[in-house]
Amino acid sequence: MKIEELVEKARDVITVRRVYSEPYEQNGTTVITAAVIGGGGGVGTGRGEKGKEGEGGGFGVSGRPVGAYVISGGQVSWRPAVDVNRALTGLAVVAIAFLVTRVQIARAKADHR
The missing domain is CATH 1.20.5 (Single alpha-helices involved in coiled-coils or other helix-helix interfaces)
Incomplete structure (x- = not known):
């Protein structure tokens, strides 16, 4: 995988859509879940003894739920995840x-x- 492709894939993974879900509504109550997302990565290039060049890299992303915003009756409340x-x-x-x-x-x- 080329470095440019790797960076583009990382950009697609680390977005606000990973932090907040699409609103879910039922019986007049809307729920929007939230998560903490973290990640990191690295890339590099090199040249071998025979003059061949190479490049590579990788990244990782992790997340965990932290809670949800609940909207009901015109009131917004935060419900933390345990x-x-x-x-x-x-x-x-x-x-x-x-x-x-x-x-x-x-x-x-x-x-x-």
Whole structure:
């Protein structure tokens, strides 16, 4: 794939349409979902020992839902998405930090006796 083609494909992937969905309406309520999109890439060219030239590159994109705008009765509200995996990971980190701290405090008390 040529570098110009790669850049064009990346431009097509990273657009506002990836962040906000098309509005969905049912029973007088409209929902527009939103996501966080991130990405990166790189390209390069080179010349081999026999004088042959080459080029290449790549990119990656990731996204996760963050919530939705809900429009109902002339009022707009934001409903955040709950990422259970992220919440459980955060809880596990806090629990481990608590346990490590408790062990260190217990050892320090035992050393002073």
